[in-house]
Amino acid sequence: xxxxxxxxxxxxxxxxxxxxxxxxxxxxxxxxxxxxxxxxxxxxxxxxxxxxxxxxxxxxxxxxxxxxxxxxxxxxxxxxxxxxxxxxxxxxxxxxxxxxxxxxxxxxxxxxxxxxxxxxxxxxxxxxxxxxxxxxxxxxxxxxxxxxxxxxxxxxxxxxxxxxxxxxxxxxxxxxxxxxxxxxxxxxxxxxxxxxxxxxxxxxxxxxxxxxxxxxxxxxxxxxxxxxxxxxxxxxxxxxxxxxxxxxxxxxxxxxxxxxxxxxxxxxxxxxxxxxxxxxxxxxxxxxxxxxxxxxxxxxxxxxxxxxxxxxxxxxxxxxxxxxxxxxxxxxxxxxxxxxxxxxxxxxxxxxxxxxxxxxxxxxxxxxxxxxxxxxxxxxxxxxxxxxxxxxxxxxxxxxxxxxxxxxxxxxxxxxxxxxxxxxxxx
Amino acid sequence: xxxxxxxxxxxxxxxxxxxxxxxxxxxxxxxxxxxxxxxxxxxxxxxxxxxxxxxxxxxxxxxxxxxxxxxxxxxxxxxxxxxxxxxxxxxxxxxxxxxxxxxxxxxxxxxxxxxxxxxxxxxxxxxxxxxxxxxxxxxxxxxxxxxxxxxxxxxxxxxxxxxxxxxxxxxxxxxxxxxxxxxxxxxxxxxxxxxxxxxxxxxxxxxxxxxxxxxxxxxxxxxxxxxxxxxxxxxxxxxxxxxxxxxxxxxxxxxxxxxxxxxxxxxxxxxxxxxxxxxxxxxxxxxxxxxxxxxxxxxxxxxxxxxxxxxxxxxxxxxxxxxxxxxxxxxxxxxxxxxxxxxxxxxxxxxxxxxxxxxxxxxxxxxxxxxxxxxxxxxxxxxxxxxxxxxxxxxxxxxxxxxxxxx
Numbered sequence: 001x002x003x004x005x006x007x008x009x010x011x012x013x014x015x016x017x018x019x020x021x022x023x024x025x026x027x028x029x030x031x032x033x034x035x036x037x038x039x040x041x042x043x044x045x046x047x048x049x050x051x052x053x054x055x056x057x058x059x060x061x062x063x064x065x066x067x068x069x070x071x072x073x074x075x076x077x078x079x080x081x082x083x084x085x086x087x088x089x090x091x092x093x094x095x096x097x098x099x100x101x102x103x104x105x106x107x108x109x110x111x112x113x114x115x116x117x118x119x120x121x122x123x124x125x126x127x128x129x130x131x132x133x134x135x136x137x138x139x140x141x142x143x144x145x146x147x148x149x150x151x152x153x154x155x156x157x158x159x160x161x162x163x164x165x166x167x168x169x170x171x172x173x174x175x176x177x178x179x180x181x182x183x184x185x186x187x188x189x190x191x192x193x194x195x196x197x198x199x200x201x202x203x204x205x206x207x208x209x210x211x212x213x214x215x216x217x218x219x220x221x222x223x224x225x226x227x228x229x230x231x232x233x234x235x236x237x238x239x240x241x242x243x244x245x246x247x248x249x250x251x252x253x254x255x256x257x258x259x260x261x262x263x264x265x266x267x268x269x270x271x272x273x274x275x276x277x278x279x280x281x282x283x284x285x286x287x288x289x290x291x292x293x294x295x296x297x298x299x300x301x302x303x304x305x306x307x308x309x310x311x312x313x314x315x316x317x318x319x320x321x322x323x324x325x326x327x328x329x330x331x332x333x334x335x336x337x338x339x340x341x342x343x344x345x346x347x348x349x350x351x352x353x354x355x356x357x358x359x360x361x362x363x364x365x366x367x368x369x370x371x372x373x374x375x376x377x378x379x380x381x382x383x384x385x386x387x388x389x390x391x392x393x394x395x396x397x398x399x400x401x402x403x404x405x406x407x408x409x410x411x412x413x414x415x416x417x418x419x420x421x422x423x424x425x426x427x
Numbered sequence: 428x429x430x431x432x433x434x435x436x437x438x439x440x441x442x443x444x445x446x447x448x449x450x451x452x453x454x455x456x457x458x459x460x461x462x463x464x465x466x467x468x469x470x471x472x473x474x475x476x477x478x479x480x481x482x483x484x485x486x487x488x489x490x491x492x493x494x495x496x497x498x499x500x501x502x503x504x505x506x507x508x509x510x511x512x513x514x515x516x517x518x519x520x521x522x523x524x525x526x527x528x529x530x531x532x533x534x535x536x537x538x539x540x541x542x543x544x545x546x547x548x549x550x551x552x553x554x555x556x557x558x559x560x561x562x563x564x565x566x567x568x569x570x571x572x573x574x575x576x577x578x579x580x581x582x583x584x585x586x587x588x589x590x591x592x593x594x595x596x597x598x599x600x601x602x603x604x605x606x607x608x609x610x611x612x613x614x615x616x617x618x619x620x621x622x623x624x625x626x627x628x629x630x631x632x633x634x635x636x637x638x639x640x641x642x643x644x645x646x647x648x649x650x651x652x653x654x655x656x657x658x659x660x661x662x663x664x665x666x667x668x669x670x671x672x673x674x675x676x677x678x679x680x681x682x683x684x685x686x687x688x689x690x691x692x693x694x695x696x697x698x699x700x701x702x703x704x705x706x707x708x709x710x711x712x713x714x715x716x717x718x719x720x721x722x723x724x725x726x727x728x729x730x731x732x733x734x735x736x737x738x739x740x741x742x743x744x745x746x747x748x749x750x751x752x753x754x755x756x757x758x759x760x761x762x763x764x765x766x767x768x769x770x771x772x773x774x775x776x777x778x779x780x781x782x783x784x785x786x787x788x789x790x791x792x793x794x795x796x797x798x799x800x801x802x803x804x805x806x807x808x809x810x811x812x813x814x815x816x817x818x819x820x821x822x823x824x825x826x827x828x829x830x831x832x833x834x
Contacts, residue, residue, distance in 0.1 A: 012561060016657045016658050016659075016738075017657070017658065017659060017660065019653070019738055020653040020654075020657035020658070020659040021653075021655060023649040023650055023652065023653040023657075023660065024649075024650045024654070024659070025655050026650075027647065027650040027709055027713065030646065030655060030673060030706050030709060031706055031709060033706070034680075034702065034703055034706030035621060035672055035675060035680065035706055035707075036672075037683070038682075038684050038687070039675065039679065039683075040686070041683035042679065042680070042682060042683050044569065044683075045682060045683060045686065050686075055685075055686055055689045055690065063589060065601050070466075078759070079523055103651065131733075142788075170686065198548055212572035213568060213572075217568050217569050217572065220565065228573065230568070230571065230816070230817065231573065231818050232573075232576055233816070233824070234576060234577070234580060234615075234813075234816075235576060235579075237763060237812055237813070237816050238580075238767075238809045238810045238813070239769075239784070239809060239812065240765065240767060240769055241582075241765040241767075241769050241785050241788050241789065241805070241806075241808065242533070242583065242788070242804075242805035242806070242808050243579055243580075243805075243809075244803060244811045245578055245788070245792065245801055245802070245805055246579040246580070246583040246802065249582065249583075249586060249802065250578070251796055252584050252798075255487070255798065257458075257582060257599060260599045261454065261457060261599065264457060264463050264464075264465075264599065265453070265466040266465070266466075280709065298631070303576065303580075304576075309605055314822065335553055335554045335557045335558075336557045336558055336561050337556075337557045337561075343761040361674055362676075364675075365674075365676035365678065365679075366676075367676065367678040368769045368770055372769075385675070386676045386679070387678050387679075387683075388678070389623045391681075391682050392774075397682055397686065400682050401682050401683075404678065404679045404681075404682060406530075407676075407678070407679055408675075408679050409751060411625055411674065411675065411676075411679070415671055415674055417714065419667065419670075419671075427778055
């Protein structure tokens with residue numbers, strides 16, 4: 001009896017397992033092909049000297065030309081095949097060009113004779129190697145014979161057939177660490193590292209603080225609160241490209257409102273290029289500080305765009321908090337600041353630290369915002385912008401991939417830290 | 428100590444509110460008039476505190492009549508102290524200048540009424556001081572928060588309605604002349620839809636976003652159900668991997684994707700985008716829906732199983748109808764991600780006839796195309812998201828707070 005029960009249970013479990021895996025399989029496949037595979041491919045590419053041009057495979061370009069009159073029986077005409085290796089980097093190997101000479105012609109001369117053969121009107125040229133950027137000519141001298149027919153016999157009617165093999169850097173098994181050497185030894189590496197961490201730490205902390213303030217303000221109920229709550233989420237839900245360009249135009253040095261306004265009110269006398277100036281001097285009590293202007297602007301944008309998120313989370317958490325505790329504290333004579341410091345803050349610290357970690361990871365990975373605001377110039381180049389810069393601006397895919405690997409390693413470290421931490425805290 | 432008295436706080440808040448509203452309305456004046464106004468702060472630094480003292484001393488007989496009189500008196504004081512011309516403006520704008528001054532005094536008084544309400548001028552307890560401080564900061568904080576959030580959007584809309592000539596002539600003049608006809612006012616929008624193919628971009632964006640939502644939901648609903656309900660080996664590892672994948676940014680994947688998609692010829696096509704987008708959104712959707720499904724009570728499922736329904740039937744007939752709001756919010760969130768996506772669209776699409784809106788706006792960012800076109804494009808891209816957001820705010824907020832740590 002118990003045996004049968006057990007058996008039934010087991011088959012049910014087996015069935016469930018199977019069904020579960022079937023339901024998850026499409027997800028696994030899609031995610032594997034578009035996320036995991038590229039991730040591995042990224043490691044692969046980062047160890048190879050690949051440039052953007054390598055994505056276009058090398059080709060042998062052959063052009064056929066005819067010189068002289070073909071219809072003249074006594075005169076020799078020439079068929080010329082001009083070939084060129086389109087790649088500036090890679091040699092082509094085992095190059096063979098084949099073509100058919102129509103029956104109406106007799107071949108008189110062949111050049112270069114050591115490579116080319118004619119067998120039964122079939123021209124075969126075995127050129128072996130064509131090195132990068134090199135070109136050459138095959139010349140065949142022909143004249144008309146008795147079988148010639150006007151319409152049928154045109155040597156150009158059959159296209160030359162080209163076969164060759166070439167090395168493909170993407171799939172070959174050659175690896176080197178040049179890319180990483182380049183990335184780490186460049187003097188800008190530490191600059192990029194510094195900027196990345198400045199941006200991430202100040203952007204994350206700023207957004208969290210402003211979000212906390214906003215949540216405190218919106219916790220008090222007042223008329224129109226739900227409208228204001230919706231309003232404050234605008235920066236986060238709008239397309240990044242729209243709001244980034246709005247900021248760029250707002251702070252434009254020539255036609256931007258902020259600059260004109262500041263000049264108008266006699267606060268400054270020259271327009272400030274907010275997103276294009278690396279440093280600006282700020283004089284406090286006679287000391288001159290070099291203030292990283294563009295970086296601060298980018299951080300300000302980051303705070304502006306992402307404070308709604310922390311605000312939303314913190315507000316949700318605060319509204320789940322029992323009101324009675326505050327009432328009890330009031331009776332005990334706790335002042336508002338004490339209530340905040342001793343009741344609200346300890347209650348919020350869990351969600352805030354989780355938010356900080358998650359946002360830290362996301363800010364570190366942020367590309368769009370900086371790219372659209374400054375293009376990574378004026379001291380705002382973070383790792384993510386550097387990926388684009390290396391891979392597509394300097395068109396060195398390998399170096400770009402190496403930077404992406406560096407990002408991924410940082411990401412992995414942060415996420416392991418996050419995973420370990422979030423186990424302790426309930427989200 | 429003097430700073431423990433209510434009188435001190437009335438002076439302080441009078442001064443700060445005075446300066447705040449004076450700056451605010453000078454800016455408003457410059458933007459509506461388009462003519463230079465100078466920012467005059469010295470007079471208001473005396474009038475503001477005076478108003479504060481007046482408020483706190485006269486708290487016993489506050490009435491609407493009293494409020495109105497004081498507002499007019501403050502306006503008068505501002506005018507007199509500036510010798511009749513508060514912003515050093517030209518004569519022809521008299522009426523607007525008067526309105527600005529009246530508004531300044533009105534708002535100073537209203538703000539004082541909020542932050543000094545029920546505050547005694549005498550010595551205050553620590554509790555009272557803190558309450559005052561919090562109330563005061565609450566007011567200023569709320570206003571600054573709203574302003575900072577809205578200004579870029581305001582600039583976006585106003586710039587899109589201007590024409591090139593007036594923008595270069597005076598960048599500060601953001602007033603919109605409502606007497607101009609529809610065509611001149613919305614010139615940039617008409618231009619974008621007729622000469623810049625924006626109707627195509629809009630359609631493309633809709634196609635890509637909607638397809639992404641459909642594919643994402645189609646795969647993530649059964650997946651999430653399996654993770655929430657079925658006994659699968661190594662479930663924890665799987666869930667952990669989902670979160671980890673969801674943290675991988677597209678910039679790390681873009682180089683191999685670019686290389687591979689170029690090789691197989693899918694790069695410059697909407698189909699390529701539709702292949703990539705769901706892969707980035709499925710983990711998010713899975714993560715969010717799993718939470719919703721596990722919150723449903725499993726007893727319904729057990730009862731249905733007893734009645735002979737298969738798991739697939741349970742998903743279709745029980746899980747989906749029960750979590751409709753959740754599915755709607757996940758769908759909206761995915762739509763938003765796909766609609767706003769920039770990097771992959773920017774790297775993949777070269778052919779203008781298949782641009783999505785993000786990519787299309789990027790192509791407007793050149794020195795040859797006037798700024799107001801760029802801003803009109805930005806408005807066009809923002810409006811659909813805003814409509815969705817305003818109509819379905821509640822859904823979306825629950826979606827955002829469930830999975831919105833991404834982005």
